[in-house]
Amino acid sequence: MLYVKSKxxxxxxxxxxxxxxxxxGCSSSQEKDNSxxxxxxxxxxxxxxxxxxxxxxxxxxxxxxxxxxxVNAVYIANQGEGQxxxxxxxxxxxxxxxxxxxxxxxxxxxxxxxxxxxxxAMAEEAEITKDxxxxxxxxxASYDGKLYGxxxxxxxxxxxxNKDHFKEAGLDPENLPKTIEELERAAEKLTIKNGKRFExxxxxxxxxxxxxxxxxxxxxxxxxxxxxxxxTANDPKNVEALEWITDFAQKYDVEDISGFTDxxxxxxxxxxxxxxxxxxxxxxxxxxxxxxxxxxxxxxxFPIPTPSGTNHATWSGGxxxxxxxxxxxxxxxxxxxxxxxxxxxxxxxxEIYTSFSVIDSVNDEIGYKEDPIFKQFIDILPExxxxxxxxxGSLYWNELATAVENSIRGIGTPEENLIKVNExxxxxxxx
Amino acid sequence: MKIQKQxxxxxxxxxxxxxxxxxxxxxxxxxxxxAYPLIASIYFSFTDYSILQPGTxxxxxxxxxxxxxxxxxxxxxxxxxxxxxxxPLSIFFGVALAMALNMKVKGMGIYRTIFFxxxxxxxxxxxxxxxxxxNPGFGLVNEILGVVGISGPSWLGSVTWSKPSLILMxxxxxxxxxxxxxxxxxxxxxxxxxxxEVDGANWFQKTFHIxxxxxxxxxxxxxxxxxxxxxxxxxLPYTLTQGQxxxxxxxxxxxxxxYDNAFKYFKMGYASAMAWILFLIIMILTAIIFASSKRWxxxxxx
Numbered sequence: 001m002l003y004v005k006s007k008x009x010x011x012x013x014x015x016x017x018x019x020x021x022x023x024x025g026c027s028s029s030q031e032k033d034n035s036x037x038x039x040x041x042x043x044x045x046x047x048x049x050x051x052x053x054x055x056x057x058x059x060x061x062x063x064x065x066x067x068x069x070x071v072n073a074v075y076i077a078n079q080g081e082g083q084x085x086x087x088x089x090x091x092x093x094x095x096x097x098x099x100x101x102x103x104x105x106x107x108x109x110x111x112x113x114x115x116x117x118x119x120x121a122m123a124e125e126a127e128i129t130k131d132x133x134x135x136x137x138x139x140x141a142s143y144d145g146k147l148y149g150x151x152x153x154x155x156x157x158x159x160x161x162n163k164d165h166f167k168e169a170g171l172d173p174e175n176l177p178k179t180i181e182e183l184e185r186a187a188e189k190l191t192i193k194n195g196k197r198f199e200x201x202x203x204x205x206x207x208x209x210x211x212x213x214x215x216x217x218x219x220x221x222x223x224x225x226x227x228x229x230x231x232t233a234n235d236p237k238n239v240e241a242l243e244w245i246t247d248f249a250q251k252y253d254v255e256d257i258s259g260f261t262d263x264x265x266x267x268x269x270x271x272x273x274x275x276x277x278x279x280x281x282x283x284x285x286x287x288x289x290x291x292x293x294x295x296x297x298x299x300x301x302f303p304i305p306t307p308s309g310t311n312h313a314t315w316s317g318g319x320x321x322x323x324x325x326x327x328x329x330x331x332x333x334x335x336x337x338x339x340x341x342x343x344x345x346x347x348x349x350x351e352i353y354t355s356f357s358v359i360d361s362v363n364d365e366i367g368y369k370e371d372p373i374f375k376q377f378i379d380i381l382p383e384x385x386x387x388x389x390x391x392x393g394s395l396y397w398n399e400l401a402t403a404v405e406n407s408i409r410g411i412g413t414p415e416e417n418l419i420k421v422n423e424x425x426x427x428x429x430x431x
Numbered sequence: 432m433k434i435q436k437q438x439x440x441x442x443x444x445x446x447x448x449x450x451x452x453x454x455x456x457x458x459x460x461x462x463x464x465x466a467y468p469l470i471a472s473i474y475f476s477f478t479d480y481s482i483l484q485p486g487t488x489x490x491x492x493x494x495x496x497x498x499x500x501x502x503x504x505x506x507x508x509x510x511x512x513x514x515x516x517x518x519p520l521s522i523f524f525g526v527a528l529a530m531a532l533n534m535k536v537k538g539m540g541i542y543r544t545i546f547f548x549x550x551x552x553x554x555x556x557x558x559x560x561x562x563x564x565x566n567p568g569f570g571l572v573n574e575i576l577g578v579v580g581i582s583g584p585s586w587l588g589s590v591t592w593s594k595p596s597l598i599l600m601x602x603x604x605x606x607x608x609x610x611x612x613x614x615x616x617x618x619x620x621x622x623x624x625x626x627x628e629v630d631g632a633n634w635f636q637k638t639f640h641i642x643x644x645x646x647x648x649x650x651x652x653x654x655x656x657x658x659x660x661x662x663x664x665x666x667l668p669y670t671l672t673q674g675q676x677x678x679x680x681x682x683x684x685x686x687x688x689x690y691d692n693a694f695k696y697f698k699m700g701y702a703s704a705m706a707w708i709l710f711l712i713i714m715i716l717t718a719i720i721f722a723s724s725k726r727w728x729x730x731x732x733x
Contacts (some may be wrong), residue, residue, distance in 0.1 A: 406679045
């Protein structure tokens, strides 16, 4: 009899535990209901440090202006080019954040999957139009004629060069390489190599932000035909660009370069800051790093050289704020999006993060046009390219990177590799 | 007597219920988060499924596409290359190390600890550390080779040497199997060795006629686990190359490519098909190892 009692006890304790587990799972959602005096929106962003401060400042100002809305900012690690599986699974599971800070370049592929809310009607009502932003930023944020994101930042790419190295190597730091030939000559003069080891390397075309898009455009190539929605990776000009990169790799021995780049760090250990590389292609975001770790570095910037020395090209990426599909709180989320895309927030954010606004007048206000370095980036922005606005942007990007890797290592010719890229991306676009 | 039996049965019944109840959170989890996704992924492998939209059934198309996908074959080649070298080497070094660490020497605990420590190093830290060690310009490995008069390769910077570099790194984290081998060694009765010594057996004879045959069940276990782990190689090459598999896809392993398809390109159906092909490969290999085990694995009590 006693034993029966104890059995009953065990079972009831077990049930108690299980029931309390389930209730425990529910209690958090109950708390939410009680504190509903304010509209809370959840905002996912991938930033720590300086950019995190910029985000916090924007939110602070937003909450000041909208006393009824509270923004709950959550840091979600950014997993690099086209990797956002946390957001992906949150949307698929029907429990997404209300707003996400999002790489604009990904908007087309995500929108085509139906994973972002269409903002067209809300933007029209708020009178947010195309002419407010740089044209490429608006295009990237649109898919199929509809708007899916509010652009926030942009950037551009130029060649950074070390003025002291130029003087030392007998180059004129005011008369900079304009043609590819001049660039090659400068790189040669700047390089100091002992056996397999680079004491200093003049230039590496594919290093840092030297992605193939920049080279293709600089050689006068194009990557995408909008009319037919087909990639044109093997444009003869692109082939020419990749052949030049491949020759460069062979001349300096690609494995030695690889040994050099593999051992380089970021931040204070960036080889441009440790003066182990004399020229590198980088975005305007490279400036903040120099200011932070080596403010006395004697450097300048110039446009990426081209075969003819004219028609300099660059490309721009940037970020946006989006509303993931299935947002519970559209009105409040839109308020935040609208604010973030406006001039006040643009100025707050981009001033703290030293990034460029997608609104030209804001860049003026921040004073970028007075700064000798930033001015050059801003000046080239209206001419800038954006990466092809298409649904397979990530795949195209990765395939081009692979084509460069294979070519410089002598696996297949540049032309063969670019034809392969075209085949693979075309196939994906057709599916 | 009878009453006692009935009581026992009741007791058993009661404890089964209680036991199941205690295990129920785990059981529910297993069914929800393991069994269901497993079965669902079989279906998804026959669909064009992007996670975000319901899949459309496309029959064997994913499998057909895979067979025409060059990177798929490249990733299989890389993975098999890794497994073929890494698994035998890890068994050889693992057993050798375990035998060395099984000697009756003072301070053996310290040595054992030293060899096990690398296993505890997180993969990311391990990747960074080895990048420095293998640096062609100033890395320790090439410095040492240079002393001997060998001009070392550029290791991770070379298409030829990147996989051997990875095998080298992975062998460094061999502590786990070594512990299991050690347990196996201490399981071998001392009197076998004593009897052999009476018969005048030398170290070689003792090793090849007593130690290794009696260690075969443990080797067998580690062989199966090693093959499974080698085919699922992911974390180390992923962190080492920031997910790119550089240089020139020489470090793009099967699971890395699967992951790219699932989470970068919205091709979850394609990735599911890859997962099932991997499952089949591993299952066939494990079956072969099991079938062969009758010939070379000796259990003490038989």
